[in-house]
Amino acid sequence: MTTALMTDIHANREALEACLAHAGEHGADQFVFLGDFVGYGADPEWVLDRLMGLVAQGATALMGNHDAAAVGALDPHLNAGARECIEWTRPRLSEAHVKFLAELPLSAQDGPCLYVHANGWDPARFEYVFGPSEAGRSMQVARSRITFCGHMHEPMLYHMGLPQRVEAFAPIPGSPIPLSAARHWLALPGSVGQPRDGNPAACYATFDELNHLLTFWRVPYDHEQAAKKVLQAGLPPYLARLLLTGGAV
Amino acid sequence: MSRPPPLEPGQRIDGFELRERVHRGGMGSLWRVSRPDLTQPAVMKVPAIDEDPTAIVGFEVEQMIMPLLSGPHVPTFIAAGGFEAQPYIVMEYIEGASLRPQLEQAPLPAAQVASIGAQVAEALHDLHQQHVIHLDLKPSNILFRPSGDAVLIDYGLARHERLPDLLAEEFRLPLGTAPYISPEQVLWVRDDPRSDLFALGAVLYHLATGQRAFGNPTTIGGLRKRLYQAPTPPRAHNPDCPPWLQEIILHCLEADAEQRYGSAAQVAFDLTQPQTVALTARASWTGRLPIGKRLKHWARSLGASPQRRNVTQQLQRAPIVMAAVDLSQEWEALADALRATVRRVLTSEPQARLACVSVLKRRIGLDTPTDEAGRNLHVQRLVQLQHWARPLALPPQRVTYHVLEAPDPAEAIIDYARANRVDHIVIGCRGVSGLRRYLGSVSTRVVAEAPCSVTVVKVSRDEALEAAPAS
Numbered sequence: 001m002t003t004a005l006m007t008d009i010h011a012n013r014e015a016l017e018a019c020l021a022h023a024g025e026h027g028a029d030q031f032v033f034l035g036d037f038v039g040y041g042a043d044p045e046w047v048l049d050r051l052m053g054l055v056a057q058g059a060t061a062l063m064g065n066h067d068a069a070a071v072g073a074l075d076p077h078l079n080a081g082a083r084e085c086i087e088w089t090r091p092r093l094s095e096a097h098v099k100f101l102a103e104l105p106l107s108a109q110d111g112p113c114l115y116v117h118a119n120g121w122d123p124a125r126f127e128y129v130f131g132p133s134e135a136g137r138s139m140q141v142a143r144s145r146i147t148f149c150g151h152m153h154e155p156m157l158y159h160m161g162l163p164q165r166v167e168a169f170a171p172i173p174g175s176p177i178p179l180s181a182a183r184h185w186l187a188l189p190g191s192v193g194q195p196r197d198g199n200p201a202a203c204y205a206t207f208d209e210l211n212h213l214l215t216f217w218r219v220p221y222d223h224e225q226a227a228k229k230v231l232q233a234g235l236p237p238y239l240a241r242l243l244l245t246g247g248a249v
Numbered sequence: 250m251s252r253p254p255p256l257e258p259g260q261r262i263d264g265f266e267l268r269e270r271v272h273r274g275g276m277g278s279l280w281r282v283s284r285p286d287l288t289q290p291a292v293m294k295v296p297a298i299d300e301d302p303t304a305i306v307g308f309e310v311e312q313m314i315m316p317l318l319s320g321p322h323v324p325t326f327i328a329a330g331g332f333e334a335q336p337y338i339v340m341e342y343i344e345g346a347s348l349r350p351q352l353e354q355a356p357l358p359a360a361q362v363a364s365i366g367a368q369v370a371e372a373l374h375d376l377h378q379q380h381v382i383h384l385d386l387k388p389s390n391i392l393f394r395p396s397g398d399a400v401l402i403d404y405g406l407a408r409h410e411r412l413p414d415l416l417a418e419e420f421r422l423p424l425g426t427a428p429y430i431s432p433e434q435v436l437w438v439r440d441d442p443r444s445d446l447f448a449l450g451a452v453l454y455h456l457a458t459g460q461r462a463f464g465n466p467t468t469i470g471g472l473r474k475r476l477y478q479a480p481t482p483p484r485a486h487n488p489d490c491p492p493w494l495q496e497i498i499l500h501c502l503e504a505d506a507e508q509r510y511g512s513a514a515q516v517a518f519d520l521t522q523p524q525t526v527a528l529t530a531r532a533s534w535t536g537r538l539p540i541g542k543r544l545k546h547w548a549r550s551l552g553a554s555p556q557r558r559n560v561t562q563q564l565q566r567a568p569i570v571m572a573a574v575d576l577s578q579e580w581e582a583l584a585d586a587l588r589a590t591v592r593r594v595l596t597s598e599p600q601a602r603l604a605c606v607s608v609l610k611r612r613i614g615l616d617t618p619t620d621e622a623g624r625n626l627h628v629q630r631l632v633q634l635q636h637w638a639r640p641l642a643l644p645p646q647r648v649t650y651h652v653l654e655a656p657d658p659a660e661a662i663i664d665y666a667r668a669n670r671v672d673h674i675v676i677g678c679r680g681v682s683g684l685r686r687y688l689g690s691v692s693t694r695v696v697a698e699a700p701c702s703v704t705v706v707k708v709s710r711d712e713a714l715e716a717a718p719a720s
Contacts (some may be wrong), residue, residue: 159413161306169413177412178313182305182336211316 006204007034007150011041012193015202018221025193034150035064035117042229063104065126071101081236114144118151136166137185148184155190171216196247290342299713307405321398322372330436348388355459356487370517372399377442386448432476443506450501459484482534492532493523499531511567511600514670527645567600568672582708583677603648608658659694674703
């Protein structure tokens with residue numbers, strides 16, 4: 001059984017299509033989407049329709065802060081660009097979209113795995129796992145052996161052994177990592193729809209549950225097309241530049 | 250974690266039946282185990298999980314790394330069990346003793362030391378190519394299959410460059426075994442494959458002299474001595490140790506990893522072809538290093554701020570490049586073009602070794618090894634080969650010359666590349682005549698069958714015509 005973990009899709013149709021195809025080719029038979037399906041990108045309707053279809057077939061989807069903002073009160077922590085995108089997104093959503101987003105859970109548990117959008121200590125507050133200290137806080141509170149988090153757009157893997165010291169590991173795409181049962185792990189697959197580490201290729205991860213193998217992936221996609229659509233939609237131009245450069249604005 | 254009850258023969262763990270304990274050591278014990286579906290003899294490794302956190306994390310490291318390894322130089326991984334109850338790893342049982350008892354017989358003859366060293370170097374190269382540094386190479390971790398292949402065991406301190414290093418900052422003491430640990434490991438550097446070459450040098454030193462190169466220090470201060478102090482030259486202990494073997498051993502034992510061999514394949518190359526080892530000052534030292542040299546070591550290690558490179562990058566910058574030089578047809582243009590390509594390859598890879606190979610085509614036992622004038626063809630070809638390479642102006646330690654006598658040049662080149670773990674062959678191709686296309690050229694076969702990358706060098710038709718001898 002292989003689960004594909006995708007997060008921070010941010011209404012980027014091209015990136016999501018490429019990642020879903022890639023995951024299919026690599027044997028993924030389950031999908032978990034860790035939130036932030038809208039905001040920033042030009043295709044919220046298509047992305048939500050696709051995710052709703054997958055959830056109807058058994059996929060898990062969680063609520064991100066952009067999703068919460070799109071259907072509720074605007075989050076004061078969102079930056080101006082993100083707020084503008086949310087205002088742009090809202091009138092485009094159908095009733096079904098709004099219902100889907102509003103009913104998303106903040107976390108889900110599946111055996112040893114905890115899925116959350118932001119962190120394991122207080123998923124509703126959307127605080128970030130910036131580094132080892134937040135990762136350690138999350139792992140200590142959540143107590144699940146493996147936590148999968150979105151919210152941070154850069155891929156990263158944290159682990160904590162018996163002395164409760166937390167180490168960070170920058171994963172190498174395509175190299176499977178055996179997750180030892182003797183420690184806690186917190187994995188950030190990285191953003192599908194808006195990578196920010198200087199590489200425009202989309203990020204996601206797969207987890208082979210039988211062999212406990214976690215693999216991070218980078219998937220090149222037509223990011224120029226996605227950027228063009230952002231400009232055509234009249235969204236803030238810096239968001240198109242982010243897609244073109246992978247974060248080097 | 251509560252201490253599990255002691256294991257007994259006949260006990261079952263996850264379907265494996267414990268037969269007999271074959272080893273008990275500080276870090277744990279080894280049991281012969283059976284399971285109806287197993288087609289090969291197997292052992293279960295069970296760690297001693299007392300209070301030593303290194304042992305616990307080391308076992309975790311081994312559980313992570315072993316399933317990813319393959320090939321003849323590691324025990325085949327069979328199964329691993331979780332830490333919830335009784336942690337274990339089940340792997341192939343390797344018949345035969347470790348290298349350790351041979352230390353009792355040391356000093357061993359040079360040829361035997363070289364043969365053991367070449368097998369171990371080959372195993373290390375294979376491990377490094379799988380992105381793993383052993384970091385605890387020592388005689389008790391080296392076994393031999395009946396085929397002669399060395400098998401490296403115990404990955405409790407190993408580092409896989411594509412996995413998190415669970416041992417990175419867990420503990421205060423340097424991780425390794427005192428007589429063999431490299432200077433950089435003493436300084437907590439755990440990502441340089443050349444650390445294993447240092448340990449290999451220490452093993453060979455012991456086999457060649459019967460002495461330990463750096464003793465068996467028990468303090469950090471004692472371990473740090475190897476940062477600035479070169480060992481007593483092997484020939485001072487054992488005058489029968491030939492200069493070439495001392496050269497190889499001391500080259501492995503350089504305090505600065507940058508001064509060691511670039512790869513285990515390069516060590517194996519020298520150990521299997523001692524006649525081609527370029528002797529430096531290292532080969533002739535017979536006493537302790539002069540004080541100036543020692544200070545130089547010291548200064549270097551103090552100023553060491555090694556550029557971080559991973560295993561793959563280190564292997565890539567230290568390839569064995571083979572130039573297959575065809576001197577039988579005196580086609581100058583092709584020889585020049587071949588040399589120009591070789592120069593480019595060597596420039597981009599500063600630790601590359603060049604093996605210049607030429608095949609003397611003859612049927613073994615039938616042809617005479619001299620020409621009509623009675624000159625030795627083999628020597629003549631060797632001289633031509635050296636002449637061809639001279640414009641490259643390589644230091645003698647970076648280039649070797651080999652004349653192979655064989656009836657089939659393509660086969661000889663491919664065999665040589667395979668036996669010496671050549672990374673890149675540069676070979677010339679003399680054109681595209683209809684007949685050659687029909688029969689198949691040497692370079693075509695080398696491209697098709699070589700175990701590595703091949704660059705085929707051609708010259709434009711005009712150049713070739715100009716340079717071709719009039720006939």
